[in-house]
Amino acid sequence: MKAPSFTQWFAQLPTLNQPQRLQTLAALHPAAGLDQVVALIGQIGAAKRQCPRCACERYYRHGQANGLQRYRCRECRRTFNDLSGTPLARLRLREKWLDYLATVLDSKPVRAAAKQVEVHRNTAFRWRHRFLQRVKYDRPQCLSGVVEADEMFMLESQKGARKLERAPRKRGGRASRRGISRELDCILVARDRSGQTIDALVGRGALTVAQLERHLLPKLDRQVLLVSDANAAYRAFSRKHGIAHEAVSLSAGERVRRGSAGAIHFQNVNAYHQRLREWLARFHGVASRYLPNYLGWRWALDGGRITSAEQLLRIAIRVIHRLR
Structure with missing residues (x-):
């Protein structure tokens, strides 16, 4: 949107009624969340940015892809971004990451988290273990x-295995041996x-x-x-x-x-x-x-x-x- 059009649109915001304001906020929330996540990723990556393939710290900017700054390594010539080589590489819907992590802080089960963030339960489960993959080493x-x-x-x-190494049992069952x-x-x-x-x-x-x-x-x-x-x-x-x-x-x-x-x-x-x-x-x-x-x-x-x-x-x- 060009600046004059934006100025005209922005000047009309006070005239919106409550449902319209809520609808506007709901539409802007994903974009605001995405901007916040992208800024955090850049801030975290800047602390010690290096090529995930050869660990070289000599690189230069090489365009953008999927909203993230790309870099090219001067040693091996491979390109990377600040998520390359991390468990979060290639995960989509970044605008919902912080909302999902809030459900992790609240220890919500998979289905409750999926409903709150409005993603599929399989996505919520996959995200849970991608985000926790490095948390277990934080000791x-x-x-x-x-x-x-x-x-x-x-x-x-x-639970969830396609092939069991033992006879199946009901949820909440007990061990067949004492002690x-x-x-x-x-x-x-x-x-x-x-x-x-x-x-x-x-x-x-x-x-x-x-x-x-x-x-x-x-x-x-x-x-x-x-x-x-x-x-x-x-x-x-x-x-x-x-x-x-x-x-x-x-x-x-x-x-x-x-x-x-x-x-x-x-x-x-x-x-x-x-x-x-x-x-x-x-x-x-x-x-x-x-x-x-x-x-x-x-x-x-x-x-x-x-x-x-x-x-x-x-x-x-x-x-x-x-x-x-």
């Missing part, structure tokens, strides 16, 4: 001080007293020393005091790597005791387990293959760490908290 680098560790178990689920078995997913959670948390889906069945070495050891400061239950895997792990360890025997009725480092317990981890279980219940069953994404999602929301759709978009494009 502290190190736990220090008193570190509590404990595992929780959930019934293994192959801890290979039918249960093992989720390890470790948390220090400052609230820094790491978690991982370590496998199925009982926790092992090898799993602790793979998922917990790289995250522990060597001067930590590890507090756990009486599981022999923690004791063997601590002895093998020279880590100070205190065990609290729940079976003996012990929950808290005094020690040289203060109160010895792992109630912070147990409380996190409870919040995680209550939060997962709203999704009516989560497939085991997607559990790491949900663990990252829950950690992003826990304690109000992520409070805006813009922050969540930044993490979805580039992990920003791993240095902590």
Whole structure:
């Protein structure tokens, strides 16, 4: 629209009635959302822009495509934009991304989110796991001080799989074996007293020393005091790597005791387990293959760490908290 025509149209806005104003706002909202997302993508990409193919930081502008600035690498001559090489590459309907991320912050199920944003439920599901793909890596680098560790178990689920590795069961079913078995997913959670948390889906069945070495050891400061239950895997792990360890025997009725480092317990981890279980219940069953994404999602929301759709978009494009 040319400037004189726009000026004439803009001058007539005060004469609109309420339905007309609402209709105008509804028509402008997608365009405003798209402009905001494009500006955020450019801002995030400018922090450390490099070729996703060869990691060269020498490039020049090379036109635009699909509303995003394109660049050409001076080394390999390939073109790219700020979403190339990220989970969000080639996703459409960017004008609805921030509205959708608001539903992620509200922990809405797929169908409720799809209805609110006005996209198909399959699109809402695909977006959920594209946006959460890098959120699960947004973790502290190190736990220090008193570190509590404990595992929780959930019934293994192959929800959505085309071929099952076992006989099908009804939703909400139970394991065929009592106690801890290979039918249960093992989720390890470790948390220090400052609230820094790491978690991982370590496998199925009982926790092992090898799993602790793979998922917990790289995250522990060597001067930590590890507090756990009486599981022999923690004791063997601590002895093998020279880590100070205190065990609290729940079976003996012990929950808290005094020690040289203060109160010895792992109630912070147990409380996190409870919040995680209550939060997962709203999704009516989560497939085991997607559990790491949900663990990252829950950690992003826990304690109000992520409070805006813009922050969540930044993490979805580039992990920003791993240095902590």
